Amino acid sequence: xxxxxxxxxxxxxxxxxxxxQDNTLVKPAAMLRLEYPQPQYRTVSTDCPYSFSVNHITxxxxxxxxxxxxxxxxMKATLYLTYQDVxxxxxxxxxxxxxxxxxxxTIKANSIPEQPYVNPDKNVYGMxxxxxxxxxxxxxxxxxxxxxxxxNGALYFDAKPNFDSIYPAVVYLREDIRKLMETITWx
Numbered sequence: 001x002x003x004x005x006x007x008x009x010x011x012x013x014x015x016x017x018x019x020x021q022d023n024t025l026v027k028p029a030a031m032l033r034l035e036y037p038q039p040q041y042r043t044v045s046t047d048c049p050y051s052f053s054v055n056h057i058t059x060x061x062x063x064x065x066x067x068x069x070x071x072x073x074x075m076k077a078t079l080y081l082t083y084q085d086v087x088x089x090x091x092x093x094x095x096x097x098x099x100x101x102x103x104x105x106t107i108k109a110n111s112i113p114e115q116p117y118v119n120p121d122k123n124v125y126g127m128x129x130x131x132x133x134x135x136x137x138x139x140x141x142x143x144x145x146x147x148x149x150x151x152n153g154a155l156y157f158d159a160k161p162n163f164d165s166i167y168p169a170v171v172y173l174r175e176d177i178r179k180l181m182e183t184i185t186w187x
């Protein structure tokens with residue numbers, strides 16, 4: 001009888017220990033899937049000495065001195081445009097200020113690649129800064145004709161910067177900024 005109790009105790013102990021396994025299920029890596037509408041652009045003409053094309057999903061608010069806020073309500077983002085006249089000797093300071101505004105974000109940015117833009121047929125020259133990382137702005141740019149007009153812009157989100165979370169929107173909006181730069185015309 002003692003042998004039977006021994007085997008029963010061993011049998012129960014074995015199944016108790018065997019059933020206490022930690023079955024870890026490995027879940028597949030989740031990817032955030034954000035879908036944005038195919039961009040459709042419309043030309044914006046204002047009382048200011050420039051015009052350009054913007055995505056149809058935007059709303060525009062014209063500010064003083066020919067500045068414009070281009071808002072993307074669904075993405076909670078705004079592209080702030082500032083216009084300035086080029087005067088006799090201020091082009092160098094305007095260019096330095098635009099570059100300084102972009103590079104002020106090096107504290108939080110991982111990298112800031114630059115892409116020059118040159119279109120001699122339309123007399124448009126500029127620089128596009130892609131600010132990668134948890135910086136306050138994700139893109140900045142300027143365009144000028146070098147003699148009369150200077151326009152710079154900065155993209156901001158209405159959220160605490162988290163580059164991983166906003167990256168799909170950043171890619172989409174950077175393409176819109178490139179389109180704006182490519183379609184700008186001076187009057």
